[in-house]
Amino acid sequence: MDINSIKTAARKKFAGVCRVCPICNGVACAGEVPGMGGLGSGSAFYHNIQALADCRLNLRTVHSVKKTDLTCRVLGLDLAMPVIGAAIGGIALNMNGAVTEEEYAKAIVNGCRKAGSIGMTGDGPQPVVFDSGMAAIAKEQGWGIPVIKPRDPEKIVELAKQAAAAGCPAFGMDIDAAALVNMTNAGQPVGPKTIEELEFIKNHTTIPFIVKGIMTPDDAEACWQAGVDAIVVSNHGGRALDHTPGTAEVLPYIVEAVKGKMTVLVDGGIRSGADVLKMLALGADAVLLGRTLAIAAVGGGAEGVELVLNQYKAELSAAMLLTGTDQVSDVPVEILW
Template sequence: MNINSLRTAAREKFRGACRVCPICNGVACAGEVPGMGGLGTGSGFCHNIQALAECRLNLRTVHSVKNPDLSCRIFGIDLAMPVIGAAIGGIALNMNGAVTEEEYADAIVTGCRKAGGIGMTGDGPNPVVFDTGLAAISKEQGWGIPIIKPRETDKVVELAKRAADAGAPAFGMDIDAAALVNMTNAGQPVGPKTIQELEYIKNHTSIPFIVKGIMTPDDAESCWQAGVDAIVVSNHGGRALDHTPGTAEVLPYITEAVKGKMTVLVDGGIRSGADVLKMLALGADAVLLGRPLAIGAVGGGADGVALVLNKIKTELNAAMLLTGTAQVSDVPVEILW
C-alpha cells in the first residue's frame, strides 16, 4: 500500500461523501454537511487552508541542525511528533457508511499508536459513537483521548469518568458543537458553557481536561480561569459556524494570551509536515489532524492511518532541516517570512 493506492481505495469507499481531491481545500464539498465539507458557503473550511497558505517559510541551509528532534511530551505521554489524530464521529451520516464506527475508531486509535502518536475518538447522539471509541481505547490499554459533546455538565462528568476508567490520559469536550441540532433532537441537549460550568467539570474529573473549539483570546483566558488543562484552537473544520477566520489567523493572538499557562493545540487545514511546522511557529504545542487521517482510515484502516502519519513525519523532518529548526518544542516565529 502506498499513498496513491490508499487514496484510490478511500475514494471508492466514500462513494462521493469525500471526493479525495488532489488538493483538499473545501471548494468541491462546500455546504455538504452532513458530509465532509464546510457549513453553508464553506468559507470557514476554505479560510483554514488560505490562512496556512499565506504563512511562508524561510529556507535556510547554512546552520548546524543535522538531526531535528520531532519528539514531544503532551499530557504526560511521549509522542514521536506533535501530531494527534482528531476525533471524527457520525461515520454513517458523514461518510456514507464507508466503514463502521467501530472500524473507524479502531483505525484511528491503533494507527496513531503504530506511528508513535495518539488518536482522539468522538461522540454523537447515538451512544455507539462514544462507546466504540472508548472500546478502541481500552483495546490499546488506554492509548487514546475521548472527546465529548458539550452535554449537560453532569453527563460530561459521567463520560469523563468512564474515560479515566478506560485508562485514557485525558479527555476533551468539543464546545464548538454547542449548536449541534441532531444532539438536541435526540434528547441529548448541548450548548455553550460558562466559566463556572467548565470549572465544575474540571473539579469533578481526575484526568486532564481539553476544551476544543476556541477561536478568541478571551475564550482562551476563560478556559484558563476555569482550570482547563488544554485548549484546541478550532472552528470545527468549518462545520460549526459559517464565515469564521482560519485557525492560523487567530492562533498567534490566542497563544499570546495563554502560552505557558496551558497546553495549546490547533487544527484546521493541516495537510503536510510543513503545515505542522507553521502552526508550531505560530505558537501551538501540537496539532490535530482530521480529514487526512479520515482518508487513511477509510482507505487502509490502521495501516493507512500510520502511513499518512509517517508521511507527515518525513515532511516535518525535512521542513525542520530546511528552516534550521532543531526541536519541535522551540520553533521560532522567525522561520516564517
C-alpha cells in the same frame, strides 16, 4: 499500500460524500453537511487552508543543524511527533456508511499508536459513536483520548469518569459543537458553557481536561480561569459557524494570551509536515489531523493511518532541516517569512 491506493479505496467507499480531491480545500464540497464539507458557503473551511498558505517558510541551509528531534511531551504524554489524531464521530452515520464506527475508531486509535502518536475518538447522538471509541481505546490499554459533545455538565462528568476508569490519559469536549441540531433532536441537548460549568467539569474529573473549539483570546482565558488543562484552537473544520477566520490567523493572538499557562493545540487545514511546522512556529504545542486521517482510516485502516502519519513525520523533519530548526519544542517564529 501507498498514499495513492489509500485515496483510491477511500474515494470508492465514501461514494461521493468525500471526493478525496487532489487539493483538499473545501471548494468542491462547500455546504455539504453532513459530509466532509464546510457549513454554508464553506468559507470557514477554505479560510483554514488559505491562512496556512499565507504563512511562508524561510529556506535556510547555512546553519549547524544536522539532525532534527521530533519527539515531544504533550499533556504528560511522550509522543514521537507533535501530531495527534483528531476526533471524528459519526463516520458511519454521516459518510454513507463508508466504514462502521467500530472500524473507524480502531483504525485511528491503533494507527496513531503504531506511529508513536495518540488518537482521539468522538461522540454523537447514538451511543455507538462514543462506545466504539471507548472499545478501541480499551484494546490499546487506554491509549486514546475520548472527546465528548458539549452535553449537560453532569453527563460530561459521567462519560469522563468512564474514560478515567479505562486508563485514558485525558478527555476532551468539543465545545464548537454547541449548536449541533442532530444532538438536540436526539434528546441529547448541547450548548455553550459558562466558566462555572467548565469549573464544575474540571473539579469533578481526575484526568486532564481539553476544550476544543476555541477561536478567541477571551475564550482561551476563560478556559484558563476555569482550570482547563488544554485548548484546541479550532473552528470545527469550518463545520460549526460560517465565515470564521482560519485557525492559523487567530492562533498567535490566543498563544499570546495563554501560552505557558496551558497547553495549546490547533487543527484546521493542516495538509503536510510543513503545515505542522508553521503551526508550531505560530505557537502551538502540537496539532490535530482530522480529514487527512479520516481518508487514511477509511481507505487503509490502521495501516493507512500509520503510513500517513509517518509521511507527515518525514515531511516535518525535512522542513525543520531546511529552516534550521532542530527541535519541535523550540520552533522560532522567525522561520516564517
